Amino acid sequence: xxxxxxxxxxxxxxxxxxxxxxxxxxxxxxxxxxxxxxxxxxxxxxxxxxxxxxxxxxxxxxxxxxxxxxxxxxxxxxxxxxxxxxxxxxxxxxxxxxxxxxxxxxxxxxxxxxxxxxxxxxxxxxxxxxxxxxxxxxxxxxxxxxxxxxxxxxxxxxxxxxxxxxxxxxxxxxxxxxxxxxxxxxxxxxxxxxxxxxxxxxxxxxxxxxxxxxxxxxxxxxxxxxxxxxxxxxxxxxxxxxxxxxxxxxxxxxxxxxxxxxxxxxxxxxxxxxxxxxxxxxxxxxxxxxxxxxxxxxxxxxxxxxxxxxxxxxxxxxxxxxxxxxx
Amino acid sequence: xxxxxxxxxxxxxxxxxxxxxxxxxxxxxxxxxxxxxxxxxxxxxxxxxxxxxxxxxxxxxxxxxxxxxxxxxxxxxxxxxxxxxxxxxxxxxxxxxxxxxxxxxxxxxxxxxxxxxxxxxxxxxxxxxxxxxxxxxxxxxxxxxxxxxxxxxxxxxxxxxxxxxxxxxxxxxxxxxxxxxxxxxxxxxxxxxxxxxxxxxxxxxxxxxxxxxxxxxxxxxxxxxxxxxxxxxxxxxxxxxxxxxxxxxxxxxxxxxxxxxxxxxxxxxxxxxxxxxxxxxxxxxxxxxxxxxxxxxxxxxxxxxxxxxxxxxxxxxxxxxxxxxxx
Amino acid sequence: xxxxxxxxxxxxxxxxxxxxxxxxxxxxxxxxxxxxxxxxxxxxxxxxxxxxxxxxxxxxxxxxxxxxxxxxxxxxxxxxxxxxxxxxxxxxxxxxxxxxxxxxxxxxxxxxxxxxxxxxxxxxxxxxxxxxxxxxxxxxxxxxxxxxxxxxxxxxxxxxxxxxxxxxxxxxxxxxxxxxxxxxxxxxxxxxxxxxxxxxxxxxxxxxxxxxxxxxxxxxxxxxxxxxxxxxxxxxxxxxxxxxxxxxxxxxxxxxxxxxxxxxxxxxxxxxxxxxxxxxxxxxxxxxxxxxxxxxxxxxxxxxxxxxxxxxxxxxxxxxxxxxxxx
Numbered sequence: 015x016x017x018x019x020x021x022x023x024x025x026x027x028x029x030x031x032x033x034x035x036x037x038x039x040x041x042x043x044x045x046x047x048x049x050x051x052x053x054x055x056x057x058x059x060x061x062x063x064x065x066x067x068x069x070x071x072x073x074x075x076x077x078x079x080x081x082x083x084x085x086x087x088x089x090x091x092x093x094x095x096x097x098x099x100x101x102x103x104x105x106x107x108x109x110x111x112x113x114x115x116x117x118x119x120x121x122x123x124x125x126x127x128x129x130x131x132x133x134x135x136x137x138x139x140x141x142x143x144x145x146x147x148x149x150x151x152x153x154x155x156x157x158x159x160x161x162x163x164x165x166x167x168x169x170x171x172x173x174x175x176x177x178x179x180x181x182x183x184x185x186x187x188x189x190x191x192x193x194x195x196x197x198x199x200x201x202x203x204x205x206x207x208x209x210x211x212x213x214x215x216x217x218x219x220x221x222x223x224x225x226x227x228x229x230x231x232x233x234x235x236x237x238x239x240x241x242x243x244x245x246x247x248x249x250x251x252x253x254x255x256x257x258x259x260x261x262x263x264x265x266x267x268x269x270x271x272x273x274x275x276x277x278x279x280x281x282x283x284x285x286x287x288x289x290x291x292x293x294x295x296x297x298x299x300x301x302x303x304x305x306x307x308x309x310x311x312x313x314x315x316x317x318x319x320x321x322x323x324x325x326x327x328x329x330x331x332x333x334x335x336x337x338x339x340x341x
Numbered sequence: 342x343x344x345x346x347x348x349x350x351x352x353x354x355x356x357x358x359x360x361x362x363x364x365x366x367x368x369x370x371x372x373x374x375x376x377x378x379x380x381x382x383x384x385x386x387x388x389x390x391x392x393x394x395x396x397x398x399x400x401x402x403x404x405x406x407x408x409x410x411x412x413x414x415x416x417x418x419x420x421x422x423x424x425x426x427x428x429x430x431x432x433x434x435x436x437x438x439x440x441x442x443x444x445x446x447x448x449x450x451x452x453x454x455x456x457x458x459x460x461x462x463x464x465x466x467x468x469x470x471x472x473x474x475x476x477x478x479x480x481x482x483x484x485x486x487x488x489x490x491x492x493x494x495x496x497x498x499x500x501x502x503x504x505x506x507x508x509x510x511x512x513x514x515x516x517x518x519x520x521x522x523x524x525x526x527x528x529x530x531x532x533x534x535x536x537x538x539x540x541x542x543x544x545x546x547x548x549x550x551x552x553x554x555x556x557x558x559x560x561x562x563x564x565x566x567x568x569x570x571x572x573x574x575x576x577x578x579x580x581x582x583x584x585x586x587x588x589x590x591x592x593x594x595x596x597x598x599x600x601x602x603x604x605x606x607x608x609x610x611x612x613x614x615x616x617x618x619x620x621x622x623x624x625x626x627x628x629x630x631x632x633x634x635x636x637x638x639x640x641x642x643x644x645x646x647x648x649x650x651x652x653x654x655x656x657x658x659x660x661x662x663x664x665x666x667x668x
Numbered sequence: 669x670x671x672x673x674x675x676x677x678x679x680x681x682x683x684x685x686x687x688x689x690x691x692x693x694x695x696x697x698x699x700x701x702x703x704x705x706x707x708x709x710x711x712x713x714x715x716x717x718x719x720x721x722x723x724x725x726x727x728x729x730x731x732x733x734x735x736x737x738x739x740x741x742x743x744x745x746x747x748x749x750x751x752x753x754x755x756x757x758x759x760x761x762x763x764x765x766x767x768x769x770x771x772x773x774x775x776x777x778x779x780x781x782x783x784x785x786x787x788x789x790x791x792x793x794x795x796x797x798x799x800x801x802x803x804x805x806x807x808x809x810x811x812x813x814x815x816x817x818x819x820x821x822x823x824x825x826x827x828x829x830x831x832x833x834x835x836x837x838x839x840x841x842x843x844x845x846x847x848x849x850x851x852x853x854x855x856x857x858x859x860x861x862x863x864x865x866x867x868x869x870x871x872x873x874x875x876x877x878x879x880x881x882x883x884x885x886x887x888x889x890x891x892x893x894x895x896x897x898x899x900x901x902x903x904x905x906x907x908x909x910x911x912x913x914x915x916x917x918x919x920x921x922x923x924x925x926x927x928x929x930x931x932x933x934x935x936x937x938x939x940x941x942x943x944x945x946x947x948x949x950x951x952x953x954x955x956x957x958x959x960x961x962x963x964x965x966x967x968x969x970x971x972x973x974x975x976x977x978x979x980x981x982x983x984x985x986x987x988x989x990x991x992x993x994x995x
Binding site: 379381382383399400402403404406407408410411412413415418626627647650651653654 | 713714715716718741742744745746757761762764765766768769770994
Binding site for chain 1: 731739
């Protein structure tokens with residue numbers, strides 16, 4: 015068990031060793047059990063965190079805000095429309111001042127090619143931990159909760175096939191942070207990771223290289239396919255989800271001819287039948303019902319979306335406790 | 342005294358027996374006294390509630406948010422513009438996930454013929470208590486605070502005449518939830534309830550039938566009149582307040598000829614003189630001054646609007662404590 | 669040390685004696701030390717404050733909200749778009765009801781010739797302390813934090829030259845509350861206060877008269893100049909900052925010919941060289957970079973803007989603790 019977390023930033027799981035991630039999961043399970051038992055967990059009494067959102071949020075905001083309250087602390091929820099960023103406030107100013115006011119800062123900024131830079135600039139200027147609540151590149155809390163959920167379901171995830179599958183959606187241009195974080199993390203746990211997407215929705219080259227290296231070093235595999243059925247075949251877990259095109263860096267107007275041509279990339283009951291009998295369906299939510307997935311799948315017996323969503327709370331509390339406690 | 346409250350929903354007072362409501366009032370008074378004395382009341386330490394508002398609020402939001410803080414817990418205030426409901430999130434998804442994240446969920450949704458259905462759908466999918474913070478049909482916290490206030494003023498409310506009187510207003514189309522909740526609750530306490538309105542502003546038939554039955558069973562009376570003066574005559578309490586027309590289900594554009602014809606339905610000093618000398622004036626606030634009521638009445642010696650508003654805090658704390666505590 | 673604070677309003681430092689302000693600073697330093705040491709300060713456990721903002725805020729909102737959380741209490745952050753003020757709610761109604769719900773109310777309302785009146789009307793109707801979070805006339809928390817910071821830097825501020833200097837900006841029409849509060853406070857501490865501005869940006873006559881009287885009574889000086897260089901010459905502290913024209917009461921459309929003619933009123937490295945070698949640069953933030961000040965000054969070795977900003981937290985906590993504690 016690793017114990018040196020205090021004061022560190024939480025921007026991507028790439029910054030943490032596998033043993034450190036194991037500790038996060040161990041603490042998450044401990045907090046989950048105590049929550050179920052009604053045992054009080056005043057580990058961050060009187061501590062304060064600022065949560066800055068440049069985009070809407072349900073799960074992330076509420077898991078963090080309720081989470082720290084359950085730990086005895088308090089979150090200032092800040093949507094940027096209430097802030098003076100419009101009055102000329104820089105990331106540096108915000109980071110220096112908020113970090114002097116409290117004990118942690120969470121930031122969601124998904125603007126393409128901007129979000130991660132903004133968060134890193136804050137981290138460079140903050141005297142307290144910065145928590146990435148999703149940026150254009152990473153969504154570490156989501157990947158951590160997904161991993162925790164899969165481990166709860168099958169205990170040993172080694173050599174289990176998990177398929178990260180692109181899906182058609184019209185709702186809005188989604189960042190690549192969820193599939194990117196999953197593609198990097200799951201191979202570290204020896205899983206057989208299959209990444210499937212139509213051409214044009216590639217993840218950055220360095221991600222693929224690092225994912226392959228992670229697989230080699232940890233006894234799993236990392237494969238890419240453009241054949242959707244191959245991704246479903248014999249899968250233990252499937253995660254069909256839309257993401258925007260990083261390669262062409264198209265504008266926010268997502269619905270163009272190239273996208274429309276990929277309407278068939280939808281998670282259906284028929285495709286689910288190609289997978290293992292006990293295959294489990296994951297989605298970070300909210301799903302674009304009817305486009306990304308059929309209702310009968312997401313609402314059906316293979317779906318574990320609510321279990322995964324709940325784990326957002328427990329992992330958030332674990333990471334905050336480890337990084338923000340005063341020993 | 343009834344003690345079986347833990348884990349129940351609070352959607353309408355119809356779901357609670359009179360003895361249970363008495364317990365709520367008893368706890369409210371106890372919390373009110375402790376608040377005045379500065380005695381700490383850490384009954385919901387580390388517990389969290391989510392407060393979802395589809396409409397603006399002052400009293401309800403602040404009584405709940407400050408209330409749970411005074412009990413040691415925390416409220417996540419959520420206005421729906423910050424949520425991903427626009428990204429396809431259903432009532433079921435929201436209820437399942439938020440209920441796994443915390444210990445209670447409050448919802449205000451006053452959309453006509455939608456609000457109550459939404460809240461009930463949440464209740465069916467929530468593992469923690471759902472609190473109705475006002476819907477198109479019910480406003481149980483308001484009715485409870487009104488009852489508490491009247492009991493404080495006259496102790497024994499039996500056979501006291503309370504008149505629920507429609508009033509002219511232009512501010513916006515108000516839900517029928519306040520008069521409906523009062524019409525159902527007050528007869529259960531043996532009051533002589535008079536419901537007065539111009540034709541076209543009827544409450545639903547089932548409400549009238551249930552209100553009459555409640556009166557019969559509890560030794561009071563329930564009468565309806567379209568003569569405004571009759572409502573004021575010899576009244577102990579008057580509650581003149583606008584509500585929208587349920588019957589014609591008119592659109593949100595409230596100011597039409599039918600409404601304009603009823604401008605005379607205003608609470609005036611002259612009408613107050615028809616009532617008992619110590620008559621008391623109640624209003625859920627904010628009042629449409631000049632339309633619903635003359636300033637000299639709402640600001641005058643018969644007005645107990647602030648006392649009733651304050652009781653929104655104590656009743657909110659009582660109901661949360663009874664339903665959310667961990668014993 | 670003065671100890672009679674409980675229950676008083678905090679609208680302007682004019683309402684407090686110098687000895688009382690000394691006590692506020694003493695408590696601020698004590699809380700600052702404890703914050704650095706991680707010592708818990710549960711002085712306002714279970715207490716609640718309402719923070720009403722008619723304008724955006726970063727420092728003020730976050731210092732108050734995080735501050736009371738660190739003291740064990742809770743702030744309801746209210747932006748007026750979430751309130752029923754639009755539904756006819758008066759300052760009196762809001763003050764009476766919120767003061768019955770909790771233990772304090774903070775208000776920011778900077779509307780010209782309205783803000784202070786609104787806050788005073790709330791104070792007249794509130795049974796708990798009202799905290800001025802900036803109005804059209806005063807910004808007492810800012811002036812207090814500035815004073816604290818200067819005292820930390822030079823210990824004895826008597827006869828130190830502090831220059832309050834108007835600066836060009838285009839961002840928005842800023843209230844006069846910051847320079848006004850500084851002009852009144854600093855002479856009480858025997859400082860040599862220099863107020864510099866181009867003609868047309870005068871502060872009200874009564875402010876100048878009172879500032880001069882404060883200087884006379886406390887062994888300092890208060891001078892006015894329209895020569896920017898004179899203000900910088902031999903200064904120990906400079907506070908160059910834009911404010912709107914009170915005299916002409918011009919509209920919110922700030923960029924007119926009269927303003928453009930004053931573009932040269934900018935804090936530059938060249939001007940800083942006229943001051944004492946260890947001169948310190950203060951700004952309430954956010955600064956209008958490039959207009960009010962050159963980047964190399966605000967980011968350079970003379971700038972103490974972050975130290976001053978941090979003290980907003982400690983002074984906020986001190987004032988809340990002194991006025992809201994239950995003994």
